[in-house]
Amino acid sequence: METKQSPLPKKSNSFSSSSREEKLRESDRNLSLGAIKFGDRHEKKETDGSKEDSIEEEVEKEDKEQERVEEKATEEEETSNENVEESDPSFIAISDEIDHFLGVLASLQDVQDQGYELPKLPEPIIEKFIDVLEKEIATYESGGQKWSPDHDEISLLDAFNRVHKLASALTPFSSEPRYNHAMNRAGVVLHDAMAFLEDEFFSLLDENSRGKQQDPGSTSSKTKRPPSFSRPQQQQQHEHVDRCILPSAESSTINEEYPQTYPTDIVERLRSIAAVMISAGYVTECCEVFSVARRNAIFASLSSLGCEKISIDDVQRMAWDSLEGEIATWIKAFRHSITVSFPSERELFDTVFSGHKDIADSLFNSLALGAISQLLNFAEAVAMTNRSAEKLFKMLDIYETLRDSTPTIDAIFSVDGNEEESLASPVMDLKSEISALRCRLGEAAVAIFGDLESSIKTDTGKTPVPGGAVHPLTRYVMNYLKYACEYKNTLEQVFKDHQRTERPSSYDGDDEPPGSTRNNDNQSDGGIADDPKPFAAQLMVVMELLHSNLDAKSRLYKDQALCNIFLMNNGRYIMKKIKGAAEIHELLGDAWCRKRSSELRQYHKNYQRETWSKVLACFKDEGLNVRGNVSKPVLKERFKSFNAMIDEIHKTQSSWVVSDEQLQSEMRVSISAVVVPAYRSFLGRFSQYLDPGRQTEKYIKFGADDLENYIDELFDGNPSSMARRRM
Known part of the structure; x- marks a missing residue:
């Protein structure tokens, strides 16, 4: 908080005009007192009318004496004024x-002639x-x-x-x-x-800094600071460890606005002092004080954002759940520093060192490069962690953060062609470091995505999923791809960069990202302009691997009907995910989706053929008529076979699973539409040939409505439904 300074009292100065004025006023007071004293005495003598004439003569003599005193005083005053003016000139x-x-x-x-006289x-x-x-x-x-x-x-x-x-x-x-x-x-x-x-420079920087936090290695309240150039051994006490502390719960909220660094009047005072010190040749001392103060402030800002300096070993040992939180904090701190903190600092440096652009550039670059290097160290450590599928998205988040910050960094660290190498080289090194880090993160992302392919290939379990339900591998892969495709532009760029490194001679083009916004169309460039988008092609590979894996898993079921239920369940789940994610649908294309939909319909037909074709065979007229009459034994056998098949289907398939409600309803409706009308017709034509009473009850166990209710109980995943019904 800025301390309001009270107006300072004016100090007396032996060389100021005010001293001369005080002497003149004192002389005037003495003269005035003298006149008053004389007037009293003269008045007293006039009132004494009984005195002799000799007294009047004495008064006249005193009057003349007084006139001489006044004339002498006037001369002395003039002489005094001249002496004051000569001895006390103003500053x-x-x-x-x-x-x-x-x-x-x-x-x-x-x-030019050195013969002059000094x-x-x-x-x-x-x-x-x-x-x-x-x-x-x-x-x-x-x-x-x-x-x-x-x-x-x-x-x-x-x-x-x-x-x-x-x-x-x-x-x-x-x-x-x-x-x-x-x-x-x-x-x-x-x-x-x-x-x-x-x-004074240090005090202004230290006392008026807003939002600063006390560094563990700094002094608490300091009003005086020994000058660095007079006591060099004390310089080290102002060097602090570059470490940020995680904020307390009260300070965890991130302020997206960088507070005004210093009040305007303080900035002007800093500028004036800096100009004098630089002009006098004390550039080093001025720059050192300013750099230390602003470095402490910028790292305090990082600390308030929750940024902590973590070693590579610490990152390697950190649990992924904890590291995810650290990455999210890092991204916020990095973006805030690049877009808010550093531009504000840049303005401050340019103002304080106006007229000295080289000094402002050098000091700011040193400060910002140090802070960014610390931030990049964390990202570097993350890129070096063991690769696993769940790390892909945070890797891409860091990649996008670095990519999107590139234009701002270029603007902040603009280097002209005339800049000295000592100034331009560190900036170029920083940009090269960021580019190299992006490359490593991209390679890590490609490798992680490749690991997804490996995980599909190696998932060769021999235990089928009960009830033909959606396989966990299907859920995992599709959810993973759904999130991955939200980064489709970034992944396209990452895979393009990977292709460049794989085929550097065949590619010439700009390595800049296509844009910082996800889900915009990328423009192919360079030597791969006519090739398919690499990430889209890679996505196709993953989907084909998943399809092959599921096809192999379906063969684990001995019941062909259940095999088709399994393929339907997984195929329907895949298509539902694709329809719900425009990014995946766009990458796979309409042709691929039509092909998979056609396969789903075929699975459905295969199921009906395997399960219900035998049931429908019971309703055929063939074999029932013998010599023009209905054979009761054959009819009874038909009803017995039908009842047994319905009982078995209900017992078995009520435990099968069709988790998608729409698919479940479609299957029940399609079965009922074929089986129930055929059964109703069969009953209408042949139930009369059975004797009423016990014989009818024995062989006709289901009415048409009962059969429809049984069908509606299929695919619930509940094996006890039949037992409950019989009770």
């Missing part, structure tokens, strides 16, 4: 004298100028008052600039003793002035 006048002398020296340095050194003026600065610095250094440009009577920054110019101008003439002495005096006060400014 502005002293500064003007210094500037005039500097101009003379500058003109001498421009003269001008007389204004030693009194220089001494007074330096004395004033020393007193001002001592006043603020003592802690009695706090310096503020708003209440700066003598403009310290201008004075510090002037003393720097004075020391520099005297240096070429240091062989002359008087000049050498003045140069040394100016150099000493310049050193003290820069130490004062460095301390």
Whole structure:
């Protein structure tokens, strides 16, 4: 929080015009008192009318004496004023004298002939100028008052600039003793002035920083800081460990807006101080203080975002559930830093070091590169973890984060062709590091997707799924592909990059991503322009592998009808997932979907043929008529066979599973549409040939409606339904 500074009281100065005015006012008071005293005495003598004439003569004499006193006082006042003006010139006048002398020296340095005579050194003026600065610095250094440009009577920054110019101008003439002495005096006060400014610079940065968190290695409340250039052994105490601490529950909320780094007036003061220090040649000290303060602030910002510096070994040992949370936090911190924090810091650096672009660029690049490097170390560690199918999506999240941040990073770290190699090289190294990391993450994603193919091939279990239900492999693969296809643009780019590394000579093109938004059409480019999209082709391979695997698993069922139920269940589940995910449907295409739908219809026909063709055979007229009459024994056998088959089908297939309600309903309706009308017709034609009573009850166990109810109980996955019905 910014501390509001109270207005500083004006300080008395022996070289100011205010002292002269006070002396004049004091002289006026003395004269006034003298006049009052004389008036009292004169009044008393006039009231004493009984005194002799000698007293009147004495009064006249005193009047003349008083006139002489007044004249003398007037002369003394004028003389005093002249002496004040001569002995106490204002600081502005002293500064003007210094500037005039500097101009003379500058003109001498421009003269090519070295035979000139040095001008007389204004030693009194220089001494007074330096004395004033020393007193001002001592006043603020003592802690009695706090310096503020708003209440700066003598403009310290201008004075510090002037003393720097004075020391520099005297240096070429240091062989002359008087000049050498003045140069040394100016150099000493310049050193003290820069130490004062460095301390003030640090205080402004430290006390006015908003949203900062106390670093474990930093001092708590610091109002004074030894200048780094006077005590180099103390520089290390301002170096902190680059580590962020996970936030507490109260601070876990991420603020998407980066707070204003410093108030506008503080930024202006920082800019003014930096300009003076740089002009005086104290660039290193100024930059060091600023870098340390802003580095602490940027890492405090990362800490507030929940970012923790984790070693590669820690990442390798971390459980995946925990690492997933760390990755999500890292992504938020990285995006916030790139899009919010660093642009704000860039603006601050450019403002404070306006007019010194090389310094601003160097300092900012050093700060940002350090922070980004720490963030990249975590992503690098994740890319090095053991590969497994569940890691694909977080790998792609990191890949997209790095890809989408590339334009912003290019804008933040813009390097002109004229930049020095020392400045451009680290930036190029960073961009190369990000590109290489993206490549490693992409290769990891390709390998993980390849592992999915391997997992399908190696799933060769010999135990069939009970009831012909959807196989767990089908659920896993389709759900996995559904989520994977949400990254289809990214995966297309990843597989294209993989093809480039596999066939580098056949590809020439831009390695930039097609875009940062998922599910936009990618434009093929380079040498693979006419090839199918690599990820789409890979998806086809996975689907064919799954189809072959399920076909093999269906042969584990001895009952061909159940084999077809299994294929229907899994095929229907696959098609339902494809219809519910536009990305997969788009990648597989309409032709593939039509082919699979046709296969599903064939599975349905195969099931009906295997199960219900024998039932329908009971209703045929063939064999029932013997010599023009219905054979009762054959008819009774037909009813017995039908009843037995219905009981067996109900007993068996009521335990079979058709989990998709629509498919279950379609199958029941299709069965009823074929079997029930045929049975009803058979009953109508032949039930009359059975004797009423016990014979009819024995052989006709089901009415048409009963049969339809039995069919509606199929595929419930409930083997006890028949037993309950008989009870």
